[in-house]
Amino acid sequence: MLNDYNEVLQKLCHHLEQLVGPGVEITPQTDLINELAIDSVKLLNLIMEIEDEFDISVPINALADVQTVHELASLIHRIKAQEQ
Amino acid sequence: MSLLDKLDAVAAARKALLPEGVEVFGTPIEEVYSSTEARIGDHRILFLGTNNYLGLTFAQECRDAAQEAIHSEGTGTTGSRMANGSYRGHRALEREFAEFYQCRSCIVFTTGYQANLATISGLAGPGDIVLIDGDSHASIYDGCRLSGAEIIRFKHNDPADLEKRLRRLGERSRSTLIIAEGIYSMLGDRAPLADIVKVKDAYNSTLLLDEAHSLGVLGETGQGLVEETGLLDRVDFITGTFSKSLGGIGGYCVSNHPQLDQLRYVSRPYIFTASPTPATIASTRAALRLLREGVELRRQLWKNVHQLYSQLKELDYRLGPEPSPVIATILETPQQALALWKGLLENGIYVNLVLPPATPEGNSLVRCSVSAVHTSEQMNHVGKTFARLRETVFQ
Missing domain, CATH: 3.90.1150.10 (Aspartate Aminotransferase, domain 1)
Known part of the structure; x- marks a missing residue:
């Protein structure tokens, strides 16, 4: 069943909270690199977790355009929709 | 900033x-x-960190061969093989590598890094997919980027995860290049080659194995993981380097696919760089003989x-x-x-x-x-x- 965007966003935020720890506010506009200090290695590991969660493959190339939580959630949502 | x-x-x-x-x-x-x-x-x-696995950097045969090549052919080729020609040594080393792997053909590159850049970017292009192990060497990542293909990682040494990703690709698995390494450079673990080969066959994909750290190290004659596992004829393309067990600098790709030779005309890291020096080629030829008998x-x-x-x-x-x-x-x-x-x-x-x-x-x-x-x-x-x-x- 196609996950809607809000469901994707909610699950993504849950993964991010586990990654950066408690006490950090995460919104759709949060910048992954500058605000959450997620470097390239952490981002690739996060992507592996997300891929398992949503049963998708995220091409590394597509991450070049991703800076915010919203952009990553949109990308996941789009790939999930394409693969269904 | x-x-x-x-x-x-x-x-x-x-x-x-x-x-x-x-x-x-x-x-x-x-x-x-x-x-x-x-x-x-x-x-x-x-x-204790030089990758000089067979210790051949000071082998007398290699040093003598390099000195003789400098005397007879000079210090450099000063250009690419496309423009300046292929020296006798370049062609001989390619024949010797092809024969070593019992493969149809070989291309020699100026560095091992370029061997991966050139092979990957020559084989895959926009619209294709490269499926790479998550712990791949930077040269593999960079080759993938240069190719313009879609890059997807599978979990390190996990054929089940590889299979899952190929399944998701559907028909596109046929235009997918899978890339693994004989021995991984950071932790020293081998790829589970038999399982990877089974998966790639099931999905009609193409497999490239980088033997950079396993050449000279694994197998009776030192071919690498393909020899240790008896899977030489099941791997489509093998790349490797001269800078570890062979004690020089350069790289190679061998394959039975006749299309390999076309990389000479489409692969930018092959075309737009100076070819290996006579001394490098000569010492590598001597080192390859020592490696085979080693x-x-x-x-x-x-x-x-x-x-x-x-x-x-x-x-x-x-x-x-x-x-x-x-x-x-x-x-x-x-x-x-x-x-x-x-x-x-x-x-x-x-x-x-x-x-x-x-x-x-x-x-x-x-x-x-x-x-x-x-x-x-x-x-x-x-x-x-x-x-x-x-x-x-x-x-």
Whole structure:
């Protein structure tokens, strides 16, 4: 069943909270690199977790355009929709 | 952030991590005495991180061949093979590599890095997919980027995860290039080649295996993981380097696919760079002969590997998952890794310090590479030094 965007966003935020720890506010506009200090290695590991969660493959190339939580959630949502 | 500010940020991060006066990266080597010994500052040191697995950098046959080539053909080719031609040595080495792997053809490249860049970017293009192991070497990532293909990672050494990703691709799996490595450069573990081959066959994909760290190390004649597993004819393309077991610089790709030869006309890292020098080609040809006949060298190499791996294991260092000429100690923090690296150097042992992001899972590594020509006295000294440093590192 196609996950809607809000469901994707909610699950993504849950993964991010586990990654950066408690006490950090995460919104759709949060910048992954500058605000959450997620470097390239952490981002690739996060992507592996997300891929398992949503049963998708995220091409590394597509991450070049991703800076915010919203952009990553949109990308996941789009790939999930394409693969269904 | 301005153009140059980015580099200032790198300098600041480096300063925060590494103490002043310690040249961890690019440590100055003043003199090289042999395949295993050199001088850093005023101290004679043991090389234990050079990837000189068979110790051939000082082999008399290789040095003589290189000198003779310089005398007869000069110091360089000064251009690419496309423009300046293929010397007799280039063509001979390609024939010899093809024959070594019992393959239809071979292309020789100027570096091992370029071998991956050229092969991957020549084989895959926009609209294709490259499925790469998550712990792949930077040259594989960079080759994929240059190709313009869609890049997808599978979990390190996990054929089930690879299968899952191929299944998701559907028909596109037929235009997918899977890439794995014979021995992974950071932790020294082998690819589960038999399972990877089964998966790639099931989905009609193409497999490239990088034998950079396994050439000369695995298999009766040193072909690498393909020989050890008996899967030579099931792998589509094999790449590798001259800069490790062969003691030179350069790289190769061998294959039975006739299309390999077309890479010479489409692959930018092959076309737009100067070809290997006569000396490099000549020493590599001599080294390849020694490598093929090097059964005794491999026996000695693996004896040293098992000795050091078991010593470090007994000392309760956390190591890569299996004994291999790459023996990595995995540390919890960069500070622990730096303390171990410094302690080893102060005791005359020079190894690699590898810090995130160049490491799997963000670990810090002190990476040793064992050579066939390390003596038992040298290996004993290494074991004793690791034992002595353990308390200091983990205090």
